[in-house]
Amino acid sequence: MQQQYSLEWYDLLVFITLNPAKTDVTSITRAQTESILKRADEEKEKIQVQIKREVYALKNHTEIELVVKRYHSDLIIMLDQTSENNNRIPAHAEELKVLSRVITGYLDELITFIEGRYLKFLGLDEWIPNTYLQMTREELKSRLDYLKARIGRKVSDKKLIEIVFGTLYKFTVEGPGRRVTVREVVYKKELVKGLEEIASLKSEKELYNAIIELLIYRNFNKKAYLNYYTEKIAGRINSYVSVTDKLDQLLLAYKEFNQMHLKPGVRLNPNYKGIKSVVGNWFAQEINYLEKKFQWDVSPLENRKLPERSKQADLKIRLSLNSDQIGILLRAFVYVGLLEKGSVQSVFKALIPLLSSSERDDLSWDSVRKRSYATEDKDKKAVIAIMEKTIAAINKSD
Numbered sequence: 001m002q003q004q005y006s007l008e009w010y011d012l013l014v015f016i017t018l019n020p021a022k023t024d025v026t027s028i029t030r031a032q033t034e035s036i037l038k039r040a041d042e043e044k045e046k047i048q049v050q051i052k053r054e055v056y057a058l059k060n061h062t063e064i065e066l067v068v069k070r071y072h073s074d075l076i077i078m079l080d081q082t083s084e085n086n087n088r089i090p091a092h093a094e095e096l097k098v099l100s101r102v103i104t105g106y107l108d109e110l111i112t113f114i115e116g117r118y119l120k121f122l123g124l125d126e127w128i129p130n131t132y133l134q135m136t137r138e139e140l141k142s143r144l145d146y147l148k149a150r151i152g153r154k155v156s157d158k159k160l161i162e163i164v165f166g167t168l169y170k171f172t173v174e175g176p177g178r179r180v181t182v183r184e185v186v187y188k189k190e191l192v193k194g195l196e197e198i199a200s201l202k203s204e205k206e207l208y209n210a211i212i213e214l215l216i217y218r219n220f221n222k223k224a225y226l227n228y229y230t231e232k233i234a235g236r237i238n239s240y241v242s243v244t245d246k247l248d249q250l251l252l253a254y255k256e257f258n259q260m261h262l263k264p265g266v267r268l269n270p271n272y273k274g275i276k277s278v279v280g281n282w283f284a285q286e287i288n289y290l291e292k293k294f295q296w297d298v299s300p301l302e303n304r305k306l307p308e309r310s311k312q313a314d315l316k317i318r319l320s321l322n323s324d325q326i327g328i329l330l331r332a333f334v335y336v337g338l339l340e341k342g343s344v345q346s347v348f349k350a351l352i353p354l355l356s357s358s359e360r361d362d363l364s365w366d367s368v369r370k371r372s373y374a375t376e377d378k379d380k381k382a383v384i385a386i387m388e389k390t391i392a393a394i395n396k397s398d
Contacts, residue, residue: 080132
């Protein structure tokens with residue numbers, strides 16, 4: 001059975017009906033314009049459904065790739081023709097200008113649909129046609145102007161704003177000399193879309209954190225941003241005086257960084273290392289440096305006489321928890337202010353030698369502390385269950 005051409009109606013509309021070179025477009029009535037607008041919206045929805053049906057029916061990667069590329073290419077050609085039509089429509093024909101802009105928007109929406117849903121089947125390193133590229137740049141610049149004003153009012157850190165928007169604005173104002181790939185255009189469009197989705201957040205802290213997470217997720221590996229991100233963390237760490245507190249905070253920051261999601265196969269600059277690799281290496285070097293410095297600051301135990309192992313074990317309090325669960329519990333006590341000794345590190349250093357777990361008599365305070373930054377859900381649930389039993393016991397004592 002011969003496959004129906006799903007873009008036929010749009011093809012005739014763009015190349016014939018709204019093409020001033022083929023048709024007297026000024027003769028199109030208001031009623032016809034409204035009818036075209038209604039049909040265009042309906043056809044757009046039908047095309048999306050048809051593309052999904054065709055792709056779903058195919059099992060071979062090569063066949064899917066051919067179908068996706070064909071739709072993507074045909075729609076870009078139509079978009080180029082729509083732009084040419086718009087330039088030829090007389091200036092006084094305002095309704096036709098509006099109609100042309102709506103059709104342009106629908107075609108761009110279809111292209112974005114394909115790029116968002118079937119990106120891996122597109123030739124990401126293929127060049128973008130100049131007309132489509134210019135239209136994309138103009139559209140992005142308009143959205144960026146609105147976004148920058150909206151986000152800039154809420155976020156006081158202007159350096160971050162300039163790094164992000166400066167990068168995007170540079171793309172929109174570049175001349176036609178540099179060839180641009182599908183990969184680059186899709187990245188810029190998705191990043192702008194992500195910024196639009198978080199722009200409505202009201203709290204400055206919430207919006208700032210959302211921007212940071214978005215840039216990590218989109219692998220925004222611009223060197224200026226990587227320097228900015230590590231400088232912010234370094235500034236926060238250096239506000240602490242003791243090496244132990246610095247190390248504690250650095251490990252916490254590293255944990256937070258590792259928990260941020262990263263979209264696979266996406267990168268601002270494909271020719272530079274990914275953000276997880278660069279920043280992860282920075283964290284590793286800083287942690288290694290502070291750990292060595294901490295070792296230099298530790299006093300030797302040469303002259304300190306320790307009790308025999310058996311006597312030392314007898315003096316310890318045995319908890320019916322494993323070492324990871326003990327770490328979770330102590331860290332929580334510090335965070336809620338129940339243990340007021342000082343830093344997390346000082347609490348672990350003081351208390352862990354006095355405790356034994358359900359598995360071991362001797363625990364390393366430093367090992368328990370470090371593992372408390374990366375705990376498993378099962379251990380968290382076990383500690384929560386113990387705390388719930390404790391609350392129930394307290395209630396019964398009334």
